[in-house]
Amino acid sequence: PCLWQVKTALALLKGNKDILCIAGMGMGKTLGFWIPLLFWINSIQLVVTLLNLLGKQNTMSLAKAGIHAIAINAETAT
Numbered sequence: 001p002c003l004w005q006v007k008t009a010l011a012l013l014k015g016n017k018d019i020l021c022i023a024g025m026g027m028g029k030t031l032g033f034w035i036p037l038l039f040w041i042n043s044i045q046l047v048v049t050l051l052n053l054l055g056k057q058n059t060m061s062l063a064k065a066g067i068h069a070i071a072i073n074a075e076t077a078t
Contacts, residue, residue, distance in 0.1 A: 001031055008032030013039060030058060037067050 023029050049055050055071030062069040
């Protein structure tokens, strides 16, 4: 991971803060949010994405890593 991804993950792990990560498309923002999932067993993390496809891709990638995830959108919220 890049330094800014590690800093984002560390800020999330410290807790008690809202985190805003601004980076260009394809720069790996999602990794910064995924890293804490490796340390928080039985936790819930909410990641908001603008694209339904990105939500689906995230859930598939996390499932491959053994992390349960769901994408909530108009298709799955019924």
